[in-house]
Amino acid sequence: MIDDQERNGKKEIMEEFTVIGKRISKVDAVDKATGRALYIQDLKLPGMLYGRILYSKYPHAHIIRVGTEKAKALPGVITVLTGEDIPPVRLGFYKDNPLLKAGKVRSYRDEVAAVAATDPEIAREAISLIDVTYEALPAIFDPEEALKPEAPLVHEEHKTNLLKMPWSLHYGDVEAAKLDAVFNVSERFSTTWVTHCCMGTSGAIADFDHSNNLTVYTNTQIPSLAQKDFQETLKILGVKDKRVRVIKPCIGGGFGSKLDTYAYEHMAILLAWYARRPVKILFEREEEFIATSPRQPTVTYISMGCDKEGRLLYRDMSMVLDNGAYTSWGATTPSVMMMPITSLYRVPNVRYSAKCVYTNNTYSQAMRGYGNPQATFAIESAIDMLAEAAGIDRVEFRRINSNQPGDVTPQGLRITSCGLPECIEAVSKDLEFGRSRENGVGVGLASLIHVGGGARIYKSDGCGTIIKMDDYGKVDVFTGASDMGQGSDTIIAQIVAEELGVQVDDVHVFHQDTDICPWDVGAHASRTTFVAGNSALGAAKKIRLRLLAMASKATGVDEDKLVLRDRAFFVEGKPVLPIAKLLRGSHFTPRGEMMMADNFYDPPNENMGKDFRGNMSATYSFGTHGVRVKVDEATGKVEILDYIAAHDVGRAINPLLLDGQVHGGVLMGVGYALTEQVIMENGRNMNPDFRDYKVLTAMDAIHSKAVVIETIDDQGPFGAKGIGEPGCVPTAPAIANAIYDAIGVRIKDLPITPEKVLAAIKKKNGTVSCGIDAFTQKEQACE
Amino acid sequence: MSREIKFVLNGAQTCVAIEDDWNLLYLLREKLGLTGAKEGCGRGECGACTVIVDGLAVNSCLYFAVEIDGKEVLTIEGLAGADGTLHALQKSFVSNGGIQCGFCTPGMILSAKALLDENPQPTEADIKQALAGNLCRCTGYVQIIESVEAVVDKSSGDINAVVRETGDSD
Amino acid sequence: MKKFKYLIPKTLDEAVSLNQSHEGSAIYVAGGTDVMVKIKSGKLAPDYLISLKHIGVGSQLGVNRETGALHIGGLVTHRTLETSSLIRLQYPIIHDAVQRIGSTQIRNVATIGGNLVNAVPSADGAIPLIALDARVNIYGSAGERTVDLVHFFEGPGQTVMDRGEIVTEIVVPKQPSRTGGAYQKFGRRAAMELPLIGVGVLITLEEGSNRCAKARITLGVAAPTPIRTLSAERYLVGKEITENTLNEAGKLAAEESRVRDSVRGLAWYRREMVEVLVQRMGVKCLQRIKETEAL
Structure with missing residues (x-):
């Protein structure tokens, strides 16, 4: 039970919904459960x-x-x-x-x-x-090597392997802040290729x-x-x-x-x-692995400092991204990375530059989080290190620096609704960070900020909706949104059903066809619930107004006395006119009217300027993940004992689907953290199958606990913000932080394989060589 | 070589001419028009093609079509009742969020069916083990496992052990 | 994918003679889960597949009352072994291995004979059986012969079998009392794995003491074939089984292994895991001996 008044203060009335906030089955689920759905x-x-x-x-x-x-x-x-x-x-x-x-x-x-x-x-x-x-x-596979003057050129006509995309920003004065900082960290982190592994090729x-x-x-x-x-x-x-x-x-x-x-x-x-x-x-599966674009690998240098009270003073980051041989949206992920870099926690002075580099590797693409997982891995790992350097409890350190409603970040992001403090509390309470623990067990946390109100990447961030109703009160919704399994059809159906006083089953959402459906810029940036939802809501409101006017005329009752619910108009709790009857009346009459409306919604967000400033999203989603791990110190294997994912989602339109996004995001994030990597040897994909690319199985599933923080966003449809991507954003750093807590070694390169953990343990214990290889007779370094 | 095989497909006696080199998935999808079973990898590593042969879950992409002669095959199309009533597992997957993109769903449900037929009161570990060969990229398996647990014989008393932590906001 | 004809002999002899008449262009197939993948990928291109599923032998699983030996037909599926209470209770080392081979769907179809003939270095099915001193009965045009499983493998995909021979049965001799065994497949995720390393340990204790009467330490992926690590085994015999002696045995086994770097794992790490897992499996052996005695 979420009390709106308590949470938000702005909400005057507790709203009662018939459809919004309910655990409603996906509208396409029966077709999928019976094998009827066509791919x-x-x-x-x-x-x-x-x-x-x-x-x-x-x-x-x-x-x-x-x-x-x-x-x-x-x-x-x-x-x-x-x-x-x-x-x-x-x-x-x-x-x-x-x-x-x-x-x-x-x-x-x-x-x-x-x-x-x-x-x-x-x-x-x-x-x-x-x-x-x-x-x-001659070929080049390492992006840092590819920047050297003697490196072979992937595209000769460009005369360099560096893409001409000057990702570079500087807000405040990082150099001055470095002089003021009492505690500092400086580290290098790296992430490698992981791939989407859609089950349908x-x-x-x-x-x-x-x-x-x-x-x-x-x-x-x-x-x-x-x-x-x-x-x-x-x-x-x-x-x-x-x-x-x-x-x-x-x-x-x-x-x-x-x-x-x-x-x-x-x-x-x-x-x-x-x-x-x-x-x-x-595509066959092997082709899917080889010829689709994985998540962009990154090398990140980060330094960060705080004052003696633990307030962040600066964040200075630079990155090299392996673009591969060609350019797709992966090259633009720095635009989204800028968001956590400038705006995850309050940090007044920020500098960031990123180089996208051509290599002879496969070319990269965006994947769930659009750069945010890579950036957050470095930031949240370094936050833990800085808290330790400052001698401040990790949870407290994050509390001190948490974003708050009303903040404007150095990049110009305007933070409106913000449940980050509540997310941090939920995780710290659940995992009992102070609790004494057994050997090899540790807890860690990490937070995230993500676009929750669309993201203005193109000139438009818009989505269209057309709604029409038939003689029987059934509703057809034609949306620009793309349901790819995440459930946007269901969310849109709920929003429309709520507004029009009908049931979800009365609403049929069409998203499949550009000849029929309105325009939209696509399913990305966790934007669909917010943007397509607002678009559908706007269209439904137009219909609702017309229905009310017609019903008032038909019944002689004032519009403000009519209540539209349960497929009918009610006056003082009694049904007086079914919607279907009203609609038939409007159709079968001289000079009748057709019940149809359209709406194009483009959220009030901004393109970034040349200085990369701009409020790219109408609102932002926040979250904190906490994890308890057990590290087997003899094998380096990491076992996840508990996992909690707290997300500020504005409002949960459908908690059932919301949980699904979080659980799915978390396990994808765990794979990113621990097991998944496209193993690339001199440009060749060495593990193009499910046997050697380690997508986690049901036996690896984690009973993650999804905690929903509702902040009822002013701009969101019924207060909702985006949640599609956030679930996999802070997972890797939360796990890395927990491993450090458990055994005192910090792994800075993903994935955190047992080999890396064991090698780090040996290094910490002073063992450098891992012995002679009996087969090759060569000394083997542990790392 | 062409040959004729007879088998029971979703409860109906079926007689069909096949080639020796066809696998069961090919026969079902390309020749019998049953596209519920999916090909996700073609080599037994994803489970999207799972069907039930004589009570056992198998990867139809690796099963010789000729070997179903005389056997009983159940595909997702045959799971609901003749009147369209969904099987308890189908209902449960629908209402518990066990389905997102749906590509793994037919195989996942049939693996669960084979498990429950053999062991009506599986533990969570049994369920995970039975579904380990069915990969899913969307759900993180949590709601899939809950979907199966929810149809486990209620008398076992253990089935409501799944705690919903998200707390409905209504 | 190459087209093939699928032949369905009804007896063992018919299968063998069909193979003879299609010399060089036929291969046997049982569950077919490996053969099918190899045909699809072009690694195998036979004209004929000869099914062994209907030859009427090879499906038996049980203990011979006279000899006390365990007989496993070549056509017994991994799933049959996994769900057999005989295997689970009396041969837990086999159960350890078979329950983690592929998926339920694969185990429902794939056979133990096929697993052995496939002769991959990981050979999950073989490691425990070698530890149990299993022998393999092979039938061919020259009649039946028996081979110790430890000598069955010659290299990746290579066995001592002649063309046209069939694995009819695996025989595990009766184990002395006070014997315990355990196997661990070590991988990166909890299921659907080819192991980074596989370690099987079988220990027989002397009556009334913790002294080792017999030891078997077998490894998968530690060499081109499954291997026994004789130096580690010899070391343990006659010694008290303690954490220290098991550690030492682990070290010896690691030294004797011929692990390599591959996409799936690094040699140094595999060697470390041999050491760790030999010790852990040894402890598990002792536990199992105690559990059996407590019954």
């Missing part, structure tokens, strides 16, 4: 061909020749394309990624050729028949009609922006002024992986264009 895997069109892509055999090489004769001669092969055969389609916002490479490959995942055939097996065989002659080039079907209008069925989080990307490809093909329709079947997981359009989607379009038949490209 890209399940779709087939008549006459459809199967496309397949040939990838590079080298991380960096000249392409001398691509021999396609044998492939073309294979019966069943309809189209074979190479980089020489197609117009110059380039992918990504930086346009540095040719759809099919000609002249040169820059990573193992470079697309060299593609085929379309009548059967997937024939397509596979055709790919194996394509003969490519390469001339290997990537896939797309492209289909042209006889007028060259294009329909693309694809797993995307950004239907409207994908439509734009596909239009650009058509333009390069010389196809102008045609319609592009993007249809999104059920998506087997997103997590940021579908924030861009990819070669396989554009390749399906080109193959369909040349073959004049629908073409489907569906």
Whole structure:
């Protein structure tokens, strides 16, 4: 039970809701539980061909020749394309990624050729028949090395491996603050590649009609922006002024992986264009690991200082990010990292710079948190170190520096609702930080700030909604939002049902089709509940006003005496007019009216200026995670004993789905902290399967305790803020801090493998060598 | 080589001509139009293709179609009653948040069904063990495990042990 | 994926003769979970698969009353072993291993014979069986022969079996009283693992004392094949089993292992884990002996 008055002070009346705040089942759950839900895997069109892509055999090489004769001669092969055969389609916002490479490959995942055939097996065989002659080039895999003058260039025309993206800010005076600081820490942290591991692999079907209008069925989080990307490809093909329709079947997981359009989607379009038949490209699991973009790896240097009371005085950070060979949204993650760097805890002086560097590795993408997990790992690890240096209890240190409602941070973020103090309290109370403990057991905590009210990355952060009602009081909602499993359809249905006095089952949400649904910038930045929710709420309010006016006219009762609930209008607790009857009356009458409304909501947030200042989100979400671990000091294995995740979510529209976001985020975060890594050896993915890429299993599941702090945000729909990403943001530093508490060693590089922990223990105990390898007869360093 | 096999599919006698090199998942999805079982990896590492053969959960992507001759196969399409009534596990997954993107759901529910058929009162450890071969990236498994626990024979007395800590705000 | 024909012999001899008539282009298949993956990935490309599932032998699991030996048919699935109370109560070292092989779905189908023939260095199924001095019965066109399991493996994917031979049975001799065994698969997550290292320890104590009468220390992923670490075993025999002697045995086993660096783990770490786990499994052996005696 959350008392609004107590929490917020601004709320005058305790609101009673019929749908909001209830644990309501997902609207698509029955279809998914019965196998009816259709994914890209399940779709087939008549006459459809199967496309397949040939990838590079080298991380960096000249392409001398691509021999396609044998492939073309294979019966069943309809189209074979190479980089020489197609117009110059380039992918990504930086346009540095040719759809099919000609002249040169820059990573193992470079697309060299593609085929379309009548059967997937024939397509596979055709790919194996394509003969490519390469001339290997020196390659570069370490982003810090890649910055040296002698490093091979990934894109010669750029004359440097450094991307021209000057991520650099300085607020206040960090140098002066360093002189004032009494306690200081200075450290290096690193994170590596992890990947989304959507259970449903990537896939797309492209289909042209006889007028060259294009329909693309694809797993995307950004239907409207994908439509734009596909239009650009058509333009390069010389196809102008045609319609592009993007249809999104059920998506087997997103997590940021579908924030861009990819070669396989554009390749399906080109193959369909040349073959004049629908073409489907569906990734196999190994391809999913190799040819989708992982989370950006980072090397972070951080120094931070405080005064003798423990108040933070400055935070000085610099980063090197491995961009890989091409550019996708991963390169822009510093824009979001700036948020925790400048604004997680009160810190008056901040400096940050980030370099994105081309290498011959796979190119990176955003993944759940958009850079925030990497930045928060460094910040929250260093916070613990600084608290220790200052001799201040870790929880107290965070209390002292906690953000508070009304703060304006150095970056210009305006903190409105802020439940961070409550989150810290909830965690510290639950984990009893002061409690004496057994050997090898330790507790740790870490907090987060994240955009909770959209994020103005593009010129617009908007989302459209259309609502119409039928003769029976049923509601159709057409939203720009993208449900990829997180449950946005359900949240939108609840918001609309609450506002229109109907049940969730009366509301059907359509999100799947750009021909039907309004525009939106995509499912990212935990923005959907806030932005699409406000958009739907605005449309529902318009309908509600009209319904009230009509009902007042029909009943002769004043509007303010009419209560709209349970599918009817009530006067003094008695139903007087069912909504359905009112609607039929409005339709079946001369000069009747249709009950339909639209609404476009663009939140009151700001693009960042050239100085990277600006209130990028209309509100911010906060949270604190606490964890109790047990470290096996002989093996270095870390076991999680207790986990608590407290989140300020504004309002829990649906606690059932909210818990799901938190539990899912936490386990993904635990994987990031302890087990997951794409093992890249000289640009080659060495573990492209679930056997060696360690996604956690049900046996590793953690019964995390999700605590909801409701701060009822003024801007949020019914007070709600975003929660999609925060669950995996502070997990790794909370665990790293708990390990330090347990055994006194600090691991600064993710993932925290048993090897790293054991090596650190040995180092701490003065053991440097881990002995002679009996097989190689070489001395083995422990680290 | 083409051959004919007879088996019981979701309660119905079925006779179908197959090729020797087909696996069960291919037969179900591509030839019989039952797309509930999914291919997540094709090599038995994710469990999205799980179906029940003669009472045992198996990875249909690694099961020779010819070997189901004479056997009984249950897929997610056959779990609900003929009148559409959902199986208790389906209901529970729906109402307890066991489903997000849904790609793992058919396999997950069938693994749980095979467990409960064999052991109607599993412990949490039994449930985790039975579901270990079904990967899920969305839920963190917590609500999946709760979904299974919620249909465990109520007389065991242990089933309400799952504490909901989030406290409804209503 | 290569197309193949699937042959279903009804007897052991029929299976063997089918193999002979398709010399070089046929392979046997039981559960098929490994074979199918290898065919899909192109690592195997047979024209014929010969199913062993219907030959009417190889499904037995039980103790021979006369000899007291445990007989495990080659076609017994891991799941059958996992759920057998005989295995769980009397051969917990086997239970330790089989309950962590793959997933329930895999264990429902994959067979112990297939696990052995597959001959991967980790061979979870083999490590405890070697510790138990198991022998393997092999049947082929030349008749039946018996091989000690410890000598069965020759390298990754390589065994002493001749082309056309079939593992019909694994026989575990009756263990002396006061014997306890334990196996640990050491991986990065709790399930679905190939081990970083696998360690099996079996200890027999002398009557009325804590002195070691017999010891087996077997390792997986410590060499190209599953191995026994003889120096560690010899060290323990005749000694009191204490934390110190087990530690020493762990050190010897670690020295004898031929661990390597790979994507899955580093050699130094694997060696450390041999040392730690030999000691821990040794302690578990003692516990199990005590538990049995307390019954």
